[in-house]
Amino acid sequence: MSIVKKENLSADIYERIAYGQDGIQPDLEPDKIPAVVVKPTSAEEVSGVVRYANENKIPIYIHGAGTAFKGSSRPKRPDSILLSMQGLDSVELHEEDLYFEAGSGANQYELEKLLLTHGYMLPMNVGSKYSATIGGAVAINTIGHMVDICLGKIIDHVMGLEVVLPNGEIIETGTRSIRRPAGIDYTRFFAGTEGVFGIITKVRMRLVPNYQRAYVVGFFPELTDIAHAFMRLYKEKLPPPLYGELLDKKACIAPFRLRELGEPLGHMGLAIAIGHTQEDADQQAHKIVRVFKTENALEARVVTSHKEQEDYWAARDNILNILQTPEGEEKLLPMGAVETSVPLSHLADVIDYFRTGHGYSTLHEAKLFVYGHVGTCDLHGLWCTPASWPLEKRLQCRNEALLLENEVNLMWGCASGEIGQTAMRISFLRKRWGEAAYAMLMNIKKAIDPNNILNPGNLEGEGYDV
Amino acid sequence: MSKSLKNVVPVPHIYIRENVLHKGNIAGVAGDKTAWAKDLNLPRQAEHTFFAGCGYQFMRYVEGMMRAAASIEKVGLGREKGLGISRAFGKIGIDLPSISAKVAAAGREDTYTRILGGAVSILLKLDFDVGYLYEDEPCCGSPLYYSGFLDDYIENANKNFSIFKSHGIRKLIGLIPACTASLRDYYPKYVEGYDLEVYHFIEVVAQRLKETDIKPKLKENVTVAYHDPCQLSRYLEITSAPREVLERIEGLELREPEPEQCKQWSTCCGGGGLEAGAPELCERLGLRRLEELLNTGAHVIATHCPACVMQLKRSAEKLKADVKVMDLVELLDEALP
Amino acid sequence: MQEEILGFIQTCINCRMCVPMCPTYEGWATQSAFGRLAAINLHLKYGLGTEEELSRLLFQCATCRRCQERCKMLSTNVTPTDIIIKTRQLLARKALARERKGS
Numbered sequence: 029m030s031i032v033k034k035e036n037l038s039a040d041i042y043e044r045i046a047y048g049q050d051g052i053q054p055d056l057e058p059d060k061i062p063a064v065v066v067k068p069t070s071a072e073e074v075s076g077v078v079r080y081a082n083e084n085k086i087p088i089y090i091h092g093a094g095t096a097f098k099g100s101s102r103p104k105r106p107d108s109i110l111l112s113m114q115g116l117d118s119v120e121l122h123e124e125d126l127y128f129e130a131g132s133g134a135n136q137y138e139l140e141k142l143l144l145t146h147g148y149m150l151p152m153n154v155g156s157k158y159s160a161t162i163g164g165a166v167a168i169n170t171i172g173h174m175v176d177i178c179l180g181k182i183i184d185h186v187m188g189l190e191v192v193l194p195n196g197e198i199i200e201t202g203t204r205s206i207r208r209p210a211g212i213d214y215t216r217f218f219a220g221t222e223g224v225f226g227i228i229t230k231v232r233m234r235l236v237p238n239y240q241r242a243y244v245v246g247f248f249p250e251l252t253d254i255a256h257a258f259m260r261l262y263k264e265k266l267p268p269p270l271y272g273e274l275l276d277k278k279a280c281i282a283p284f285r286l287r288e289l290g291e292p293l294g295h296m297g298l299a300i301a302i303g304h305t306q307e308d309a310d311q312q313a314h315k316i317v318r319v320f321k322t323e324n325a326l327e328a329r330v331v332t333s334h335k336e337q338e339d340y341w342a343a344r345d346n347i348l349n350i351l352q353t354p355e356g357e358e359k360l361l362p363m364g365a366v367e368t369s370v371p372l373s374h375l376a377d378v379i380d381y382f383r384t385g386h387g388y389s390t391l392h393e394a395k396l397f398v399y400g401h402v403g404t405c406d407l408h409g410l411w412c413t414p415a416s417w418p419l420e421k422r423l424q425c426r427n428e429a430l431l432l433e434n435e436v437n438l439m440w441g442c443a444s445g446e447i448g449q450t451a452m453r454i455s456f457l458r459k460r461w462g463e464a465a466y467a468m469l470m471n472i473k474k475a476i477d478p479n480n481i482l483n484p485g486n487l488e489g490e491g492y493d494v
Numbered sequence: 495m496s497k498s499l500k501n502v503v504p505v506p507h508i509y510i511r512e513n514v515l516h517k518g519n520i521a522g523v524a525g526d527k528t529a530w531a532k533d534l535n536l537p538r539q540a541e542h543t544f545f546a547g548c549g550y551q552f553m554r555y556v557e558g559m560m561r562a563a564a565s566i567e568k569v570g571l572g573r574e575k576g577l578g579i580s581r582a583f584g585k586i587g588i589d590l591p592s593i594s595a596k597v598a599a600a601g602r603e604d605t606y607t608r609i610l611g612g613a614v615s616i617l618l619k620l621d622f623d624v625g626y627l628y629e630d631e632p633c634c635g636s637p638l639y640y641s642g643f644l645d646d647y648i649e650n651a652n653k654n655f656s657i658f659k660s661h662g663i664r665k666l667i668g669l670i671p672a673c674t675a676s677l678r679d680y681y682p683k684y685v686e687g688y689d690l691e692v693y694h695f696i697e698v699v700a701q702r703l704k705e706t707d708i709k710p711k712l713k714e715n716v717t718v719a720y721h722d723p724c725q726l727s728r729y730l731e732i733t734s735a736p737r738e739v740l741e742r743i744e745g746l747e748l749r750e751p752e753p754e755q756c757k758q759w760s761t762c763c764g765g766g767g768l769e770a771g772a773p774e775l776c777e778r779l780g781l782r783r784l785e786e787l788l789n790t791g792a793h794v795i796a797t798h799c800p801a802c803v804m805q806l807k808r809s810a811e812k813l814k815a816d817v818k819v820m821d822l823v824e825l826l827d828e829a830l831p
Numbered sequence: 832m833q834e835e836i837l838g839f840i841q842t843c844i845n846c847r848m849c850v851p852m853c854p855t856y857e858g859w860a861t862q863s864a865f866g867r868l869a870a871i872n873l874h875l876k877y878g879l880g881t882e883e884e885l886s887r888l889l890f891q892c893a894t895c896r897r898c899q900e901r902c903k904m905l906s907t908n909v910t911p912t913d914i915i916i917k918t919r920q921l922l923a924r925k926a927l928a929r930e931r932k933g934s
Contacts, residue, residue, distance in 0.1 A: 038859065041880040042870035042888060046860035049869045051845045056869075058877050067858070093847050114858070135851070158905070159847035286904065342904075351842065352908040359842050415841055498929045502886040502922040640894055640916060642923030728896035762854040762895030771890030772855075779854050779893065 031076035079196030092161030104485025132163025169220030242313035272403015364411030364429025369445030454489030506770035540625030671725035710829035722760035723799035765805030
């Protein structure tokens, strides 16, 4: 291919394996290893690749970093092109118009650091930010840990995009004004549609000034106390914090040990209040402490030591630490993962359902960790199985967790709010919003991408039998 | 050697294995690795036994060997061929690496063995009861471990333990981070009944300094950037001790690189064994790390590992950087009364 | 030894947080612990790629443990550096065994 330079493409077997492997179990199947990995460095090159693929009906799987957790980054069809956007990583600030433009492959952590040096913040925070890209975040419309109703989801900050359509055409969407178009704005066809309608090559986002922060930590006897605390916070019409986190006592143990924070007193609730000034932030934080204490907190306080702030946050953020078992003990694998955003009044009900309300046998046998962004009504359950369980049983655990997630979302009329709805979640999508809507979605896809070259299999739910 | 082994281990590593197993040191130089301690008259048995290792004494030979290999490569013979030729000479009794290395090293100050003398001098100044095994000191064998020759490593480790035991050794103070990490963390896994106490030089020195009120002082003020060697910061997990020592020295201003480039996150300089398998990559790592250290604005780069010293020195020469690369030992020895 | 290696790799969830930490990373996934582990995994399980190609990747690792530190603090503590070294040992052992059989 003379569409990209030789150094931006690789047919090496190990390169192809690495890029094809996504962020979850199990191993990439050998027949799904991409045929080639391509890393364009400009929108024109992306366009060339897409045109070629479209003419020859070759599947393209689009990667930021490939860290998606629900199967959307894994190739579903053989002999595909793995298109990595990491070569498009430029960043340009336009402070005079209050926006910045970034290549979709720009790394989130690097972007965050850069913005901070200029007094701005990146209005999103996922645990995988060290590897993930801004393009991936915009394609899924996620802000990770942050509370949606505090600053908005990422799409609320996206002013415009540069996109390559499935026929190779490059289009620009949106505006350079901080007031975005009312009515039809092509940005919304691509932001949040998980790479099935077009490939985002550049993102224009408003510059959000960095707020002052105040940290609150509380330890509770019951996990549902934390749910009640946040329910009370909103009942009292307090401003939404930037973060509201929950970590069950079991899940605190390993991260606390790693950071020398001692034994957790109880289940941990964490909140970060923001304000224009430190006084504003502190004022909010003290109100949250009062709320925590009202809901049975054994201890609740504003954390002022910088190191403690970092440590408690890291203990919650680096959730994968919980999988570190001491030497000699059997290794645990994260098999069942649930992520569900529930109605505020049912936060406690859902926690109970995770723990005891369901009838799934492997989930009851596995080790459950409950954690999540309780401040934005988003709860996670992670069911970890011993590594010695046979693959079938582990896959059963994964499937049961998916079924549980579907049940919760259907029972309480909600959906997952963090990692998207395609691939593993298609069966839920169809049940939740019905077949008519799904037929509409598939028709739109057929119209925009008639050869089905962009992330094929993701809208069909291929490879997932649940 | 059959094609089979060459396919899975880079040729220079295979040579190093032979050097370690048959000549007792990494460079295969049939020389005396104890010359640096000749006039020190250290006892063989003492409370602490200083483990000098091979690195400092043979760095100049390794440097010379690599330069010779690089120039053979320039002539178009290929690095492996160059080393193959030297092996052929070796078979008939001509120690070509040693000769070419000596030639390449000729005329340049032997900076490395000075460091060993400096380390012992520091221990003595701090009243440690120090011994040295002289020609009985074995090679720790860690290059075998990293190159993939585990079984040879285990055999060597067990043999070494017998040697230590036969001399009544109980406590070792190692200077080379890789050797010390190997003796402290790997030997217990592979040697039954291993009961030696292994410390790294800088941790005992930092501890002893804290117990005294000695005020080390440099004649002239210097700004120093400290490069944490990978083996010291992430294998031995020692990052505070070197800083405690450096900060104790009057006249020394410590300048740290970015937080994600120092201490346990210190960026690797590439000096530790990467050259053999990937020489161009190794060079790039060295240059990148040197840039990070130069960005601190310090005039001296201090580190604590012979491979790092060699690699950073070479990188500084390549970049023609106005900076002095030293081992921390040199600074401390100069500053201690 | 192969069982041990695969057992550790199983705990890698491919979060890729080790990638920016690797001093040898210059833009391609195999220049990182994540890429090297994925290669080892499928090579040992399905025989993909050759021992020679795998070995080349493994010896481009500086064994600096920066990835291991990152994995320990932020992720599942797969001990990637140790696995890369163990795999070097596995390949060398196999080659030496073949040599002995041959002679």
